[in-house]
Amino acid sequence: AQTVTQSQPEMSVQEAETVTLSCTYDTSESNYYLFWYKQPPSRQMILVIRQEAYKQQNATENRFSVNFQKAAKSFSLKISDSQLGDTAMYFCAFMKSWSGAGSYQLTFGKGTKLSVIP
Amino acid sequence: EADIYQTPRYLVIGTGKKITLECSQTMGHDKMYWYQQDPGMELHLIHYSYGVNSTEKGDLSSESTVSRIRTEHFPLTLESARPSHTSQYLCASSPLSGTGRDTGELFFGEGSRLTVL
Numbered sequence A: 001a002q003t004v005t006q007s008q009p010e011m012s013v014q015e016a017e018t019v020t021l022s023c024t025y026d027t028s029e030s031n032y033y034l035f036w037y038k039q040p041p042s043r044q045m046i047l048v049i050r051q052e053a054y055k056q057q058n059a060t061e062n063r064f065s066v067n068f069q070k071a072a073k074s075f076s077l078k079i080s081d082s083q084l085g086d087t088a089m090y091f092c093a094f095m096k097s098w099s100g101a102g103s104y105q106l107t108f109g110k111g112t113k114l115s116v117i118p
Numbered sequence B: 001e002a003d004i005y006q007t008p009r010y011l012v013i014g015t016g017k018k019i020t021l022e023c024s025q026t027m028g029h030d031k032m033y034w035y036q037q038d039p040g041m042e043l044h045l046i047h048y049s050y051g052v053n054s055t056e057k058g059d060l061s062s063e064s065t066v067s068r069i070r071t072e073h074f075p076l077t078l079e080s081a082r083p084s085h086t087s088q089y090l091c092a093s094s095p096l097s098g099t100g101r102d103t104g105e106l107f108f109g110e111g112s113r114l115t116v117l
Helices: none
Strands: A003-005 A010-014 A019-021 A024-026 A032-039 A046-052 A064-069 A074-079 A088-096 A112-117 B004-007 B010-013 B019-025 B031-037 B044-051 B054-057 B076-078 B087-094 B112-116
Touching: A003 A088, A010 A019, A019 A112, A024 A074, A032 A064, A032 A074, A046 A064, A046 A074, A074 A088, B004 B087, B010 B019, B019 B031, B019 B087, B019 B112
Parallel strands: A010 A112, B010 B112
Antiparallel strands: A003 A024, A019 A074, A032 A046, A032 A088, A064 A074, A088 A112, B004 B019, B019 B076, B031 B044, B031 B087, B044 B054, B087 B112
16 A cells, blocks of 8 residues: 655745645555645645656646655655745645556645745 | 536535535546545545446545446435534546546545534
8 A cells, every 4th residue: 555644734935935845655666656736725626746757857837846756755846936826735646557457546645734925 | 727516515414414415527537536635634535436337435434425327427425414424525537548547637626515513
């Protein structure tokens, strides 16, 4: 079974600054996907960024980028130029890659509550 | 904005009542999910479906049931609500890849917040 650990329950950052959210995971799988999801207060959860484990290049989406360290099983999210709209719960998630029969569901971490301070 | 809708957004009911939480998506996604989430906490998968007439239980034991008669509709029913069912319920859908494989890219509804007195 996979586990996903987010060790920072809450964080805060000044507007326009950079912040990094941590995520570690434990798996015996060699091929998998990692995700960061964002849940703003009272709004829909949305996918922020996705990383395929076989790709060495770190994924980026505008101000959001990841630092994927496969050997260390670490998958941190960096938010540059933080904006007030970045205030949200951020969830790290894991899913194994297709390998035949079996369950392919996301395993979520407990989340990190990020507050962007004006 | 994702085209996935949940109703009701908020519901307060008494113990023993039967309730159905509705979820509909217009994206034609094959896979749909129900998650339970207490405020500010992690998500727990309670049901999922790969398509019409396919339903599976998730990791978290739940007294709820689901049905998938149409691709776009995935309602969740509690036959007899109890205070322990008080929580937020999130519906989500995801496309399968061209080869029918999970993508992990979920589109979520806004949630249904249930309070059972």
